[in-house]
Amino acid sequence: MERFWTLFKEEIGTRLWPDRATAQAEVFAFVETLYNRRRLRKQPHFGYLTPHETRQRFRNGQALAA
Known part of the structure; x- marks a missing residue:
């Protein structure tokens, strides 16, 4: 689990998004496209x-x- 959070912070960072929907879309894209399909x-x-x-x-x- 620690490896996931490390990679998550490297790819997504700690930036602020304009709204919740944008944040959710970017997190979902990270998990589904990079973490689950390419790693x-x-x-x-x-x-x-x-x-x-x-x-x-x-x-x-x-x-x-x-």
Whole structure:
């Protein structure tokens, strides 16, 4: 979890947004596009896949690389 918050602060920063909707949209975009779809899990247990790819394989009934 600490790694998530470190990356979040690096990418999003501590800036102020003009309104709540803009802040929510930017946080959602960060989590969905960068964190879940592009970030690789660096453990061999997860097969070096992104969290999104891991969930897709699980839903499709495919085993993870181990």
